[in-house]
Amino acid sequence: xxxxxxxxxxxxxxxxxxxxxxxxxxxxxxxxxxxxxxxxxxxxxxxxxxxxxxxxxxxxxxxxxxxxxxxxxxxxxxxxxxxxxxxxxxxxxxxxxxxxxxxxxxxxxxxxxxxxxxxxxxxxxxxxxxxxxxxxxxxxxxxxxxxxxxxxxxxxxxxxxxxxxxxxxxxxxxxxxxxxxxxxxxxxxxxxxxxxxxxxxxxxxxxxxxxxxxxxxxxxxxxxxxxxxxxxxxxxxxxxxxxxxxxxxxxxxxxxxxxxxxxxxxxxxxxxxxxx
Numbered sequence: 001x002x003x004x005x006x007x008x009x010x011x012x013x014x015x016x017x018x019x020x021x022x023x024x025x026x027x028x029x030x031x032x033x034x035x036x037x038x039x040x041x042x043x044x045x046x047x048x049x050x051x052x053x054x055x056x057x058x059x060x061x062x063x064x065x066x067x068x069x070x071x072x073x074x075x076x077x078x079x080x081x082x083x084x085x086x087x088x089x090x091x092x093x094x095x096x097x098x099x100x101x102x103x104x105x106x107x108x109x110x111x112x113x114x115x116x117x118x119x120x121x122x123x124x125x126x127x128x129x130x131x132x133x134x135x136x137x138x139x140x141x142x143x144x145x146x147x148x149x150x151x152x153x154x155x156x157x158x159x160x161x162x163x164x165x166x167x168x169x170x171x172x173x174x175x176x177x178x179x180x181x182x183x184x185x186x187x188x189x190x191x192x193x194x195x196x197x198x199x200x201x202x203x204x205x206x207x208x209x210x211x212x213x214x215x216x217x218x219x220x221x222x223x224x225x226x227x228x229x230x231x232x233x234x235x236x237x238x239x240x241x242x243x244x245x246x247x248x249x250x251x252x253x254x255x256x257x258x259x260x261x262x263x264x265x266x267x268x269x270x271x272x273x274x275x276x
Contacts, residue, residue, distance in 0.1 A: 006165045010158075011179045014186040019157065021190070025101045031055075032094035033192065035087065042082070049078050049090070054276075058093050059085060061273035066266045067130070092146045096274060098191065099149060102156035106163045114232040115159050121224075121231045122152050123274035127267040128223035135259045137219045144219050147197045149274075151204065151220055154184035155233040169234075180205060180234075205235075209246045225250050226260070 013019060021029070031048060034040065049056050056078050063081035064074050068089075075081050082090055099122070103115030126148030133144035162168040181202060188198035200216035209221050224231070225246050250256060260267075 006168055007179065010161055010168075011182055014183045017186060017189070019183075019186055019190055020161070022101070022105055022160070024105060025098060028052075028094070028098040028101050029191065032091065032098050035091050035094050036192075045087070045090070046079050046082055049082060052097065055093055055097050056081075058096065058273060058276050059090060061276045062089065062093060062270070065269040065273045067270055088142050089145070092142070092149055095146060095191070096149045099153050099156055102153075102160040106160060108163050108166070111159050111163050115156065117229060117232045118152055118155055118159070120229040120275065121227055122149060123271040124227040124229055124267075125151065125220065125223045126274060127271035128226050129219050130270060131259070131263040131267050132213075132219045132222050132226075133216075135263065136222070136256070137213050137215060139216050139219050143197065144216060144223075145270075147200060147216055147220060148223060150188075150191060150193055150197070151201045151224075152231060152233065153187045153191060154180065155231065157183065157187055158233070209249055211245075211249055213249065221246060222250065 031052060034048060035045060049059060059078060060075060060081040062068060063084040068084055069075075075084055085093075100119055103112070103119060106112045106115050126145050129144040129148035130141045133139040133141040137144075158169060184202050185198070188201060193201070196216065200220060203217050204220060204224075207217060207221060209218055213219070213222060
Protein backbone atom coordinates (compact mmCIF):
# COMPACT_ATOMS: atom_id res chain seq x y z
CA UNK A 1 0.00 0.00 0.00
CA UNK A 2 2.82 2.42 0.85
CA UNK A 3 4.50 1.69 -2.48
CA UNK A 4 1.28 2.44 -4.31
CA UNK A 5 1.04 5.73 -2.43
CA UNK A 6 4.64 6.57 -3.38
CA UNK A 7 4.00 5.83 -7.03
CA UNK A 8 0.72 7.74 -6.95
CA UNK A 9 2.66 10.74 -5.65
CA UNK A 10 5.17 10.50 -8.49
CA UNK A 11 2.39 10.24 -11.08
CA UNK A 12 0.58 13.16 -9.46
CA UNK A 13 3.77 15.25 -9.60
CA UNK A 14 4.18 14.37 -13.28
CA UNK A 15 0.57 15.27 -14.13
CA UNK A 16 1.12 18.68 -12.48
CA UNK A 17 4.42 19.24 -14.28
CA UNK A 18 6.45 18.85 -11.10
CA UNK A 19 8.99 16.16 -11.96
CA UNK A 20 11.91 16.17 -9.52
CA UNK A 21 15.25 16.62 -11.29
CA UNK A 22 18.55 16.40 -9.39
CA UNK A 23 21.00 19.31 -9.66
CA UNK A 24 23.31 17.41 -12.01
CA UNK A 25 20.46 16.81 -14.47
CA UNK A 26 19.36 20.44 -14.33
CA UNK A 27 22.91 21.55 -15.12
CA UNK A 28 23.09 19.21 -18.12
CA UNK A 29 19.63 20.33 -19.25
CA UNK A 30 20.69 23.98 -19.12
CA UNK A 31 23.66 23.13 -21.33
CA UNK A 32 21.40 21.34 -23.80
CA UNK A 33 19.06 24.33 -23.99
CA UNK A 34 22.00 26.70 -24.44
CA UNK A 35 23.29 24.60 -27.35
CA UNK A 36 19.88 24.82 -29.01
CA UNK A 37 20.00 28.63 -29.01
CA UNK A 38 20.20 29.73 -32.68
CA UNK A 39 22.10 32.85 -31.61
CA UNK A 40 24.96 30.84 -30.07
CA UNK A 41 28.34 31.50 -31.67
CA UNK A 42 30.83 28.77 -32.55
CA UNK A 43 33.32 29.86 -29.91
CA UNK A 44 30.66 29.88 -27.19
CA UNK A 45 29.47 26.40 -28.19
CA UNK A 46 32.99 25.00 -28.25
CA UNK A 47 33.72 26.56 -24.86
CA UNK A 48 30.60 24.93 -23.41
CA UNK A 49 31.53 21.55 -24.81
CA UNK A 50 35.09 21.81 -23.48
CA UNK A 51 33.67 22.54 -20.02
CA UNK A 52 31.96 19.10 -20.05
CA UNK A 53 34.66 16.39 -20.48
CA UNK A 54 32.15 13.59 -21.06
CA UNK A 55 30.31 15.55 -23.74
CA UNK A 56 33.61 16.51 -25.35
CA UNK A 57 34.77 12.87 -25.43
CA UNK A 58 31.50 11.65 -26.92
CA UNK A 59 31.48 14.39 -29.56
CA UNK A 60 35.00 13.50 -30.71
CA UNK A 61 34.12 9.79 -30.70
CA UNK A 62 30.98 10.45 -32.76
CA UNK A 63 32.93 12.59 -35.23
CA UNK A 64 35.33 9.67 -35.74
CA UNK A 65 32.58 7.06 -36.12
CA UNK A 66 32.14 5.47 -39.54
CA UNK A 67 29.03 7.48 -40.42
CA UNK A 68 30.77 10.86 -39.92
CA UNK A 69 34.31 9.90 -40.90
CA UNK A 70 33.84 8.73 -44.46
CA UNK A 71 36.91 10.66 -45.62
CA UNK A 72 39.10 8.54 -43.37
CA UNK A 73 40.79 11.36 -41.48
CA UNK A 74 40.34 11.25 -37.70
CA UNK A 75 39.75 14.42 -35.72
CA UNK A 76 41.52 14.96 -32.42
CA UNK A 77 40.07 18.27 -31.25
CA UNK A 78 36.68 19.32 -29.98
CA UNK A 79 36.60 22.22 -32.44
CA UNK A 80 37.04 19.92 -35.43
CA UNK A 81 34.56 17.43 -34.00
CA UNK A 82 31.87 20.08 -33.52
CA UNK A 83 32.33 21.32 -37.06
CA UNK A 84 32.11 17.78 -38.44
CA UNK A 85 29.02 16.50 -36.61
CA UNK A 86 27.12 19.81 -36.69
CA UNK A 87 24.94 21.48 -34.10
CA UNK A 88 22.01 19.08 -34.47
CA UNK A 89 24.09 16.07 -33.53
CA UNK A 90 25.89 18.04 -30.84
CA UNK A 91 22.46 18.77 -29.37
CA UNK A 92 21.79 15.03 -29.46
CA UNK A 93 25.02 14.37 -27.55
CA UNK A 94 23.95 16.94 -24.95
CA UNK A 95 20.57 15.19 -24.68
CA UNK A 96 22.43 11.92 -24.11
CA UNK A 97 24.30 13.55 -21.25
CA UNK A 98 21.02 14.76 -19.73
CA UNK A 99 19.43 11.31 -19.89
CA UNK A 100 22.51 9.53 -18.57
CA UNK A 101 22.80 11.84 -15.58
CA UNK A 102 19.74 10.17 -14.06
CA UNK A 103 21.57 6.85 -13.94
CA UNK A 104 24.90 8.28 -12.82
CA UNK A 105 23.54 9.43 -9.46
CA UNK A 106 21.93 6.08 -8.50
CA UNK A 107 23.52 4.49 -5.42
CA UNK A 108 21.68 1.16 -5.14
CA UNK A 109 23.85 -1.47 -6.93
CA UNK A 110 20.93 -3.32 -8.50
CA UNK A 111 19.25 -0.17 -9.78
CA UNK A 112 22.59 1.19 -11.02
CA UNK A 113 23.13 -2.03 -12.97
CA UNK A 114 19.68 -1.61 -14.49
CA UNK A 115 20.49 1.99 -15.43
CA UNK A 116 23.71 0.87 -17.11
CA UNK A 117 21.83 -1.84 -19.03
CA UNK A 118 19.19 0.71 -20.01
CA UNK A 119 21.88 3.03 -21.36
CA UNK A 120 23.44 0.21 -23.40
CA UNK A 121 19.98 -0.55 -24.81
CA UNK A 122 19.49 3.15 -25.56
CA UNK A 123 22.82 3.43 -27.39
CA UNK A 124 22.07 0.41 -29.57
CA UNK A 125 18.53 1.60 -30.34
CA UNK A 126 19.80 5.08 -31.30
CA UNK A 127 22.46 3.66 -33.64
CA UNK A 128 20.06 1.17 -35.21
CA UNK A 129 17.35 3.83 -35.57
CA UNK A 130 19.82 5.92 -37.59
CA UNK A 131 20.36 2.96 -39.96
CA UNK A 132 16.68 1.99 -40.18
CA UNK A 133 15.69 5.59 -40.88
CA UNK A 134 18.13 5.93 -43.77
CA UNK A 135 17.61 2.52 -45.31
CA UNK A 136 14.01 1.49 -44.58
CA UNK A 137 11.55 4.06 -43.24
CA UNK A 138 12.68 7.21 -45.09
CA UNK A 139 12.81 9.22 -41.84
CA UNK A 140 15.39 11.93 -41.19
CA UNK A 141 18.28 9.90 -39.75
CA UNK A 142 19.49 12.57 -37.33
CA UNK A 143 15.96 12.86 -35.90
CA UNK A 144 15.84 9.07 -35.49
CA UNK A 145 19.19 9.12 -33.67
CA UNK A 146 17.89 11.81 -31.31
CA UNK A 147 14.62 9.93 -30.71
CA UNK A 148 16.57 6.79 -29.88
CA UNK A 149 18.62 8.69 -27.31
CA UNK A 150 15.62 10.07 -25.43
CA UNK A 151 13.03 7.32 -25.91
CA UNK A 152 13.72 5.74 -22.48
CA UNK A 153 13.99 9.04 -20.57
CA UNK A 154 10.96 8.07 -18.49
CA UNK A 155 12.65 4.81 -17.52
CA UNK A 156 15.78 6.60 -16.34
CA UNK A 157 13.63 8.96 -14.31
CA UNK A 158 11.80 6.10 -12.61
CA UNK A 159 15.08 4.32 -11.80
CA UNK A 160 16.41 7.49 -10.18
CA UNK A 161 13.26 7.85 -8.08
CA UNK A 162 13.37 4.16 -7.12
CA UNK A 163 16.81 4.84 -5.66
CA UNK A 164 15.10 7.24 -3.25
CA UNK A 165 12.05 5.00 -2.66
CA UNK A 166 13.12 1.34 -2.28
CA UNK A 167 10.72 -1.13 -3.85
CA UNK A 168 9.05 1.47 -6.04
CA UNK A 169 9.49 -0.61 -9.19
CA UNK A 170 8.39 -3.92 -7.69
CA UNK A 171 5.46 -5.52 -9.55
CA UNK A 172 5.23 -2.83 -12.27
CA UNK A 173 2.43 -4.71 -14.03
CA UNK A 174 0.15 -3.47 -11.24
CA UNK A 175 0.52 0.20 -12.09
CA UNK A 176 2.22 0.68 -15.46
CA UNK A 177 0.21 1.71 -18.49
CA UNK A 178 -1.53 5.05 -18.18
CA UNK A 179 0.89 6.07 -15.41
CA UNK A 180 3.86 5.33 -17.65
CA UNK A 181 2.35 7.48 -20.39
CA UNK A 182 1.81 10.41 -17.99
CA UNK A 183 5.43 10.28 -16.81
CA UNK A 184 6.80 9.91 -20.35
CA UNK A 185 4.72 12.81 -21.65
CA UNK A 186 5.94 15.09 -18.87
CA UNK A 187 9.55 14.01 -19.40
CA UNK A 188 9.21 14.92 -23.08
CA UNK A 189 7.85 18.33 -22.11
CA UNK A 190 10.49 18.93 -19.44
CA UNK A 191 13.30 18.02 -21.85
CA UNK A 192 11.79 20.24 -24.59
CA UNK A 193 11.50 17.33 -27.01
CA UNK A 194 9.95 18.40 -30.36
CA UNK A 195 6.34 17.28 -30.71
CA UNK A 196 6.83 14.81 -33.62
CA UNK A 197 9.53 13.00 -31.60
CA UNK A 198 7.50 13.15 -28.40
CA UNK A 199 4.38 11.70 -30.07
CA UNK A 200 6.36 8.81 -31.56
CA UNK A 201 7.89 7.94 -28.18
CA UNK A 202 4.68 8.21 -26.17
CA UNK A 203 2.88 5.95 -28.66
CA UNK A 204 5.51 3.16 -28.47
CA UNK A 205 4.01 1.03 -25.62
CA UNK A 206 1.67 -1.55 -27.10
CA UNK A 207 2.18 -0.22 -30.65
CA UNK A 208 2.04 -2.51 -33.67
CA UNK A 209 3.89 -2.55 -36.97
CA UNK A 210 1.93 -2.54 -40.22
CA UNK A 211 4.29 -3.23 -43.14
CA UNK A 212 5.67 -1.45 -44.95
CA UNK A 213 7.16 0.38 -41.94
CA UNK A 214 6.94 4.15 -42.15
CA UNK A 215 7.56 7.05 -39.80
CA UNK A 216 9.51 7.59 -36.63
CA UNK A 217 7.48 5.28 -34.37
CA UNK A 218 8.01 2.31 -36.71
CA UNK A 219 11.69 3.20 -36.87
CA UNK A 220 11.96 2.98 -33.09
CA UNK A 221 9.89 -0.21 -32.91
CA UNK A 222 12.23 -1.98 -35.33
CA UNK A 223 15.37 -0.61 -33.67
CA UNK A 224 14.19 -1.74 -30.23
CA UNK A 225 13.37 -5.20 -31.56
CA UNK A 226 16.82 -5.50 -33.18
CA UNK A 227 18.85 -4.09 -30.26
CA UNK A 228 21.25 -6.75 -28.90
CA UNK A 229 20.72 -5.44 -25.36
CA UNK A 230 17.14 -5.53 -24.06
CA UNK A 231 15.63 -2.82 -21.90
CA UNK A 232 15.43 -3.82 -18.21
CA UNK A 233 12.30 -1.74 -17.78
CA UNK A 234 8.80 -3.19 -17.79
CA UNK A 235 7.53 -3.47 -21.34
CA UNK A 236 3.81 -2.81 -21.73
CA UNK A 237 2.43 -5.98 -23.36
CA UNK A 238 0.62 -5.42 -26.61
CA UNK A 239 -1.81 -7.87 -28.18
CA UNK A 240 -0.18 -11.11 -29.44
CA UNK A 241 -0.98 -10.07 -33.00
CA UNK A 242 0.94 -6.80 -32.47
CA UNK A 243 4.10 -8.59 -31.36
CA UNK A 244 3.69 -11.15 -34.13
CA UNK A 245 3.59 -8.46 -36.83
CA UNK A 246 6.91 -7.02 -35.67
CA UNK A 247 8.49 -10.46 -35.27
CA UNK A 248 7.37 -11.46 -38.75
CA UNK A 249 8.95 -8.34 -40.23
CA UNK A 250 12.39 -8.87 -38.68
CA UNK A 251 12.49 -12.68 -39.00
CA UNK A 252 13.73 -14.21 -42.25
CA UNK A 253 13.66 -10.80 -43.91
CA UNK A 254 16.44 -11.06 -46.47
CA UNK A 255 16.35 -7.37 -47.38
CA UNK A 256 16.58 -6.34 -43.72
CA UNK A 257 19.42 -8.82 -43.12
CA UNK A 258 21.31 -7.37 -46.08
CA UNK A 259 20.86 -3.81 -44.84
CA UNK A 260 21.98 -4.72 -41.32
CA UNK A 261 25.03 -6.55 -42.64
CA UNK A 262 26.03 -3.60 -44.84
CA UNK A 263 25.52 -1.13 -42.00
CA UNK A 264 26.91 -3.23 -39.14
CA UNK A 265 30.13 -1.26 -38.79
CA UNK A 266 28.29 2.06 -38.91
CA UNK A 267 25.90 0.98 -36.15
CA UNK A 268 28.70 -0.51 -34.06
CA UNK A 269 30.89 2.58 -34.20
CA UNK A 270 27.99 4.92 -33.48
CA UNK A 271 26.79 2.94 -30.46
CA UNK A 272 30.40 2.74 -29.23
CA UNK A 273 30.66 6.54 -29.45
CA UNK A 274 27.56 6.89 -27.28
CA UNK A 275 28.92 4.42 -24.73
CA UNK A 276 32.18 6.34 -24.18
